[in-house]
Amino acid sequence: MKSNNEYAKYANLSPFELKDNLIKLAQSHTDRVMLNAGRGNPNFLATWPRQAFFQLGVFALQESEMSFSYMNEGVGGMPIKVGLTGRFEHFVRQNYQTPGVSFLGKAFSYIRDQLGLDENAFLQEMVEGILGCNYPVPDRMLRFSEEVVKAYVLTQMGAQYLRRDDLDLFAVEGGTAAMAYIFNSMKENNLIQKGDKIAIGAPIFTPYLEIPELNDYQLVEVLVNSDPDANWQYPEAELRKLEDPTIKAFYLVNPSNPPSVKIDDKSLQIIADIVKKRPDLIILTDDVYGTFADNFQSLFAISPKNTILVYSFSKYFGATGWRLGVIATARDNIFDKKIKALPSKTRQILDKRYSSIVTDPENLKFIDRLVADSRAVALNHTAGLSTPQQVQMVLFALCEMMDTDQSYKAALKSLIRRRAASLYQHLGLAHHTDENSVDYYTLIDLEHICRELYDDKFAKWILKNKNPSEMLFRIADEAGVVLLPGKGFAVQHPSARASLANLNEYQYAAIGLSMRKLAQEYYAEYQGKAKKK
Structure with a gap:
């Protein structure tokens, strides 16, 4: 392990750059699995809209092939607008049992009946859009x-x-x-x-x-x-x-x-x-x-x-x-108003900047x-x-x-909150939340852990004698757990950020146990030094 002085060179790194060094250390032991709670990339995803995406792609390709059907070299053309909606409805009826297709049928009903949009024009935009055969027009958003x-x-x-x-x-x-x-x-x-x-x-x-x-x-x-x-x-x-x-x-x-x-x-x-x-x-x-x-x-x-x-x-x-x-x-x-209220000379400079794309740049939003x-x-x-x-x-x-029961949202909220409860349960602490808590991340407060597990004197000793970076490196080296320093997010006290989105429940239990073990080792060190006095 490195000394505190060796950790000093990492002090100015962004947490996301420091993470790479912690990962290297956590991966240096081949006899265990690294637990990377340092990044918020979730390990869950929405499947239904992806199924719909790929099935819409199948339909769009069929439409493209129909345009140049006389060619045998894998060349398609722009989708034919006439009759597009009828062919789509036929595609949905013929493939309704295929995952994603029934979703597409319901989605186009929602577009028409709930949002009041022209489903024919919408379908054309979606088919051409998924093929990627035109530049984005309008460029701000279709x-x-x-x-x-x-x-x-x-x-x-x-x-x-x-x-x-x-x-x-x-x-x-x-x-x-x-x-x-x-x-x-x-x-x-x-x-x-x-x-x-x-x-x-x-x-x-x-x-x-x-x-x-x-x-x-x-x-x-x-x-x-x-x-x-x-x-x-x-x-x-x-x-x-x-x-x-x-x-x-x-x-x-x-x-x-x-x-x-x-x-x-x-x-x-x-x-x-x-x-x-x-x-x-x-x-x-x-x-x-x-x-x-x-x-x-x-x-x-x-x-x-x-x-x-x-x-x-x-x-x-x-x-x-x-x-x-x-x-x-x-x-x-107010942004448009502020720009229009700029000094005349500044506005002239801006008008020149945007004059190649609009005829009245002073009114460009x-x-x-x-x-x-x-x-x-x-x-x-x-x-x-x-x-x-x-x-x-x-x-x-x-x-x-379209998820009127909010079933997807309820499932995700339950998933990440169970992970939070598992981490803190195995750390030996109660996890306090209120109606404003989201729990996508959690900040593990070093001082709070030491005070709750032991006492106030130990918490003060930790803050005085231990570098928070040392603890991040120790837990990466000894337990293969990657966390990010709270300091890099402008947290005002020693802490570590753990993502609750990218690991499974039993792995958060392992993180909690690893951190508790580290706290126990520090407490034994603290007691040993207290006895020598």
Whole structure:
């Protein structure tokens, strides 16, 4: 094992880069299985919308082959529009017992009867989309795909009072692309500038801490710290930091990462009141875990004019490899107003930047600037998320909206909460949750463990004498368990983040036992030193 001094060189690494070093250590023993709880990639996934995707692909290929049926060389053509719906209905009737086909039939009924969309035009978009035979048009998001995902987003984000016409979506390559595009376009359009203050709800997904510090941005970070003793809610005094007029924006993840707790109603109301006082405040909320929460309501639902919403399909549907996400803005928003209120010289520079793609660049919406900036403006004509990806996104959204019993959601919530209970049971602690807990991750608090298992004196000794990084490396080396340091997420006390999404229940039991054994060894060391005094 390394000494504490040897661990110091890892202190500045992102948790996700440190993870790679921990994995190497955990894998260095060939006589055991590594338990990697360091990353949030779920080991569950939604099967029905995937079955539907592949069966839709079978139908689409048949349509393509029919267009060029006189050729024998494997050449297909564009699907024939005339009679497409009739042929699809025949395909569904003929193959109704095939997994995924009955779902497709019901989905197209839902499109027509519940969303009020033209099922013929929608089918054409889906068939061409899954074939990937056209550029994405519109480039921001396919027309009917956007309408379906809008309905899904409004429902999942607790914003049902808004109409689909009240917002715009930009389909992007997952939440990570959304973050990169938003930071870049905010800078390009002078919504944030070097030296500006931004508030960050902490703890938080590490890139939200790291990106503002890059030379590209050089922003001043003001942490808005949640309270672990109040189940990670933001104290009012912390939220009141947002009243500072020099703070340009507030970035947060809700439910939080890593505490996995949604903002409660009281805090949402405080933020809404602050926005009334500060109608210029920009809010960026990353709500990827909102789908796991009970009765979730996003800040986008509370203050839509001020909020940029990021949502990803990756975790809930087990689709990290698909790279599916959306950026949402209200059509009536402060971002467009702020851009129009920029100094004349700045607006002229921006008009020149976007003059090659529109004739009236001064009226180009912020979300359309995001699209253009995502392809360095000059490649705007080939912007957009690949059309097969958009089709899968639509099928995911339809699957959830059609699940009136919420059976899939209930199954996932039960799955991850049993894992949490198993980990803490074998660690020897009670796992406390409330109605705001999501449990996708858990923060294992070193001080709390030592105090609960033994006493306050031992907890203080641990904090004084042990480097948290040492414990992460020891548990990786001795037990093959990979956890991430809470410090990298701006957690204010020594802790480790464990994902509850990517291992099985018995493996979380093993992690709990491993951590308890480590605590026992430290306690024996503590007692031995106490006797020598």
